[in-house]
């Protein structure tokens with residue numbers, strides 16, 4: 388494992404104990420940017436950075452199922468570290484999945500042969516919702532905490548923070564109701580129209596489970612968290628505001644009380660920028676459909692923006708990737724920016740192209 392640019396300041400402790408030396412680690416660049424401090428370049432990481440585009444990930448994954456990888460802390464920690472060691476990203480997102488929380492509340496899922504998530508008994512009625520149980524992450528999701536502890540023990544001395552995450556209430560509800568991934572989520576939207584009270588009850592139950600899971604990840608060493616509302620963008624902005632937003636905001640407020648910054652991601656973010664802004668999230672992670680400088684004009688100066696290179700642009704030649712990445716940063720400006728993609732990295736992107744994106748950000752001046 389390579390240790391890069393680690394220059395701790397050794398300071399004498401202010402405590403009376405003269406022999407106690409405290410190592411002051413530099414504040415990670417990612418946390419500086421998320422806390423709106425001045426930085427010389429934006430930090431960079433990629434959603435789904437621990438995944439199939441890396442041969443080293445495929446090597447681990449070829450021997451075991453996705454479920455085994457998620458629930459074995461040593462292996463989850465190993466693949467979490469891969470993009471940090473191989474590409475030099477500025478943060479490590481813990482390897483897990485947004486769906487693990489559904490298993491914990493009593494909605495078991497599995498991944499079929501094509502790799503898509505499947506829920507054998509999707510939620511279809513108010514009585515299904517009454518049967519849900521609390522998530523109790525320290526017991527039922529203990530493997531996530533264990534993986535975070537392992538990664539944090541290795542990365543904290545290198546000033547690379549671990550990002551914890553969860554799905555947002557709406558996106559998790561959409562999977563729980565639909566039973567699989569979908570383009571339109573028609574069953575979910577019908578449920579929401581026909582059974583609005585049950586739908587709200589489901590969002591509330593999920594919000595409490597998400598809060599508990601994020602608190603557990605923070606206690607285990609996560610220094611920032613991201614809430615994925617990947618499918619929130621299928622709703623109209625006014626409906627999202629009325630039905631979904633209160634639950635998303637509740638999660639964000641509760642996490643901020645723990646003093647940890649939170650980033651909200653949404654695919655289809657453009658019509659929802661004001662909804663996202665008003666949640667008060669520290670960072671807004673937006674898709675690629677609107678250039679960041681235009682997003683900034685809409686949301687104003689308060690939030691940090693994260694994004695938003697089109698993930699398919701990573702199929703371009705490295706010099707094109709580099710040029711577009713530099714332009715993205717120049718057009719927005721260096722401060723209050725975390726460079727990322729507008730959605731997860733695609734599994735068949737060449738590693739050298741991912742590296743061109745990361746290096747373009749790291750060499751930005």
Ligand code: CP3
Pocket residue numbers: 433434435436437438439448453480481482483484485486502503504552568615617730731
């Ligand atoms: O590197 C990281 O970002 C951390 C790990 C991570 C995974 N899933 C691993 C994963 C994270 C943050 C997620 C989030 C997630 N999972 C989301 C929200 C973000 C997004 O991409 O929109 C969603 C909607 C899911 C649900 C999910 N998990 C789907 C729809 C699929 C199948 C599609 C696919 O990419 O294969 C998964 C499986 C999954 N989750 C894989 C990985 C690396 C692929 C599993 C494999 O190795 O075959």
